[in-house]
Amino acid sequence: SQQGEEDPQALSIQEGENATMNCSYKTSINNLQWYRQNSGRGLVHLILIRSNEREKHSGRLRVTLDTSKKSSSLLITASRAADTASYFCATSGAGSYQLTFGKGTKLSVIP
Amino acid sequence: NAGVTQTPKFQVLKTGQSMTLQCAQDMNHEYMSWYRQDPGMGLRLIHYSVGAGITDQGEVPNGYNVSRSTTEDFPLRLLSAAPSQTSVYFCASSYLQGYEQYFGPGTRLTVT
Numbered sequence: 485s486q487q488g489e490e491d492p493q494a495l496s497i498q499e500g501e502n503a504t505m506n507c508s509y510k511t512s513i514n515n516l517q518w519y520r521q522n523s524g525r526g527l528v529h530l531i532l533i534r535s536n537e538r539e540k541h542s543g544r545l546r547v548t549l550d551t552s553k554k555s556s557s558l559l560i561t562a563s564r565a566a567d568t569a570s571y572f573c574a575t576s577g578a579g580s581y582q583l584t585f586g587k588g589t590k591l592s593v594i595p
Numbered sequence: 596n597a598g599v600t601q602t603p604k605f606q607v608l609k610t611g612q613s614m615t616l617q618c619a620q621d622m623n624h625e626y627m628s629w630y631r632q633d634p635g636m637g638l639r640l641i642h643y644s645v646g647a648g649i650t651d652q653g654e655v656p657n658g659y660n661v662s663r664s665t666t667e668d669f670p671l672r673l674l675s676a677a678p679s680q681t682s683v684y685f686c687a688s689s690y691l692q693g694y695e696q697y698f699g700p701g702t703r704l705t706v707t
Contacts, residue, residue: 514693526599526685526698527638572637581693582653585630587637 488516488556488573488586496592503560505589507573508553514576516549517583518558521570530558530571535578565595596621601686601699608676608706616671616702618686626692627669628653629661631682632701638685644669645692676706 491506507516515534519527533540533549533556540547546559560567570588577584602617620627628643640653644663658680660672669688673680683703687696 517695519698524701526700527687527696528698529695532695576693581691582640582643583628583693583696584640585638587635 488575488584490571490573490586490589492589493587494590494592496594497563499563499565499593499595501563503563503567503591503593505558505571505573505591507556507558507586509556509573509575510554512578513551514578514581516547516556517574517576518545518547518556519572519574519585521572521588523569527572560591563591563593565593567591568593598622599686599688599697599699601684601702603702604700606702606704608673608704610676610678610706612676614673614676616673616684616686616704618669618671618699619667620669620686620688620697621667622688622690622697623666624688624690624697625666626690627663627686627688628696629659629669629671630685630687631655631680632685633682641671641684643692673704678706680704681706 488507488509517532518530521527544561549556572588574583574585599620625646629641630638642661644650686699689696
């Protein structure tokens, strides 16, 4: 089954810096989504970008999608300690619509 | 709205025991799903349902059963627990399959 693969696996930055996480996938998608998971909690949906969109913004989040390279990136600007969490990309397959999750990037924001 | 609720939060089972993990949502979502999360493995889909009376298998269905008699509830049954089923289980729902999913808080299951 297709699966998003996040890169890097772990990222540590200082508060106020920007954090960039990448996601690569293998087959055609309907949309790509990013989720956040705080330690010991359920996942929270952050943003959805459709296959015909190239960029999307939500507050301090910016997501890009390059379907020719089968990749996406999530940028968190001006990071805060509260952004410390694991971030997952999930792809919705074209035709099947099932969501397939990657293994996540663990972000640590140091105050 | 309570969103997606799961019970119990924690459970310890002995090998061979059976149990049901409960999941309910109050958002009138048609699509519901169960995932398991293991360290280094991300989330893997166990079973899903696109509406009451309709269920289907995901990536890792063996050892689990589901049913969907109402829109609100989607219980997951472990038939005969095995140590390999030690994991954190998440239930999720969405208005449509493949779109924004709302997750429950999870059930941490240990099988000894």
